[in-house]
């Protein structure tokens with residue numbers, strides 16, 4: 497099996513490259529820093545690359561992920577997260593391969609009180625969420641064999657993410673104020689990669705497997721709750737950490753509005769894989785244990 501991984505330098509893409517089973521031939525692709533490069537804004541380069549390598553599977557972990565910046569350049573976000581995904585889907589439909597693609601909890605408005613299911617209607621509040629929804633729709637239109645995996649609040653020990661930002665602020669500020677009225681589920685990039693390969697294995701056994709799935713650990717918390725876990729860990733390791741204060745979203749204005757509640761119900765994917773996902777705290781723990789607080793400064 498030949499697998500092209502797009503966004504190979506991002507949080508999820510990097511873990512996908514690392515965790516690829518040895519039986520799979522992997523071609524990592526990024527905008528720069530890989531032997532094969534691709535800028536998704538160069539729409540014609542997408543079919544060119546895929547028709548050169550003719551992969552059995554493409555995993556698209558590349559995306560415009562700057563949620564606030566997307567408010568200022570929504571067309572660019574739509575080009576990368578929507579139009580380019582359409583070209584990918586169209587080409588994979590031609591080639592007859594599988595497209596695995598990631599989407600986001602931010603396709604939802606956050607007005608529900610129960611975790612969102614795949615059948616719940618998207619109603620994005622911000623430009624990033626809207627652009628990702630366009631990508632989902634583009635895949636549905638061209639309809640290659642596909643698996644769309646919506647995830648949320650992605651972090652890892654590398655990259656730009658909440659875990660690393662909080663670990664830095666905990667050591668460099670006297671007080672850190674974090675919003676407590678946005679509820680969702682922190683999801684580690686290594687967990688996403690692991691589940692993706694489990695699902696790919698299922699697909700190899702049953703090629704009729706297709707569609708939209710939610711992929712996060714179980715449970716939920718607020719950004720404040722997530723920060724508190726990180727701070728507690730650093731404190732128990734003997735580090736002097738900042739005071740942590742819970743605030744409301746109105747006290748921390750951002751360009752993009754975010755959903756107040758975007759927990760995803762992952763029962764559909766758990767049923768396909770035949771196993772319940774662990775709670776988010778259990779997924780976080782090994783990463784906290786590997787975290788070198790000085791590496792984030």
Ligand code: NDP
Nearest residue numbers: 503505506507508527535536558559561598600647649650
């Ligand atoms: P990252 O921001 O860590 O990585 C995104 C990758 O996309 C980077 O390698 C980046 O390259 C690449 N990229 C951006 N623009 C282009 C472009 N024009 N052409 C080619 N590559 C490009 O994202 P994550 O790993 O966190 O996200 C993976 C997936 O999960 C995405 O689909 C995202 O929407 C989704 N997701 C992410 C969440 C999060 O909290 N991060 C939450 C929910 C869903 P470069 O390094 O060169 O900029």
